[in-house]
Amino acid sequence: MNIGDVSKRAGLPPKTIRYYEDIGLVTPLRDPNGYRSFRGSDMHKLAFLSRARALGFTIEDCRNLLALWDDKDRASADVQAIAKEHLTQIESKIADLQDIRKTLTHLVKECAGDDRPDCPILQTLENISKQ
Amino acid sequence: MNIGDVSKRAGLPPKTIRYYEDIGLVTPLRDPNGYRSFRGSDMHKLAFLSRARALGFTIEDCRNLLALWDDKDRASADVQAIAKEHLTQIESKIADLQDIRKTLTHLVKECAGDDRPDCPILQTLENISKQ
DNA sequence: GATAGAGGTTCCAGCAGGTGGAAGGTCAAG
């Protein structure tokens, strides 16, 4: 399979796939014309990567997950540990964003949003003490 | 004021402040010895930036907010528009992360997390159809 | 006056995770 086909099937841009090859996540063969030639296993890996990335795993996490995936003697605890750690980070990000949302919602509501210059949003950024 | 003082007061690392000067967000004077010399207004801008960044505004948003802040004839609607747009993006990010959290929580729960190799996390990444 | 240490300066490189574009090779259809 050429990169275009794999791209469509895995849902990853060709550029991204080349990048993944660059950083050693996948190693397709080469046709005599120099084109990358992806085997079924490469395709599988890329689909795996696509999903793992969509779940927000870092590239390094993905590298580790792929290694565990390849290792038929893995302990599921190792996989779970990566996922748990990631979940913790997701949760902390959500909490941060919710804080921001709260503040922002409040500010947007306070602001008249007309053609007058006085604006509680700017006032708050000027001096957060007002909360 | 030297960069160290400003750094402490604004809660921004010196490196960040130099970077903000680089990209034209702030333009401190210079002492004869070459040291940056921050006026009260510079200090204010940096504190403003620190807060706006903490609320997740992009640097470009910050640039625009600073311009509006400087413009005493601004319409508060312009400020509000930036904040609203940002809020929308925050909300969409929260929604994305909540989706991810849901999937991840489910996966972590499903996985035995022991020394056996079978792992629903890997299975799902292999074939998302299982959801 | 020497020296140590805590500031300050510049510049260059690198992080994550790609993306855009230029310059060129290749293939299938008409």
Added chain:
DNA sequence: CTTGACCTTCCACCTGCTGGAACCTCTATC
């Protein structure tokens, strides 16, 4: 035999800093 879609490489750029090297400057102490 040309057109257009694909492929290749390489290099630069994005966001928002951060680390480090090499060097200058100020203040305090001996």
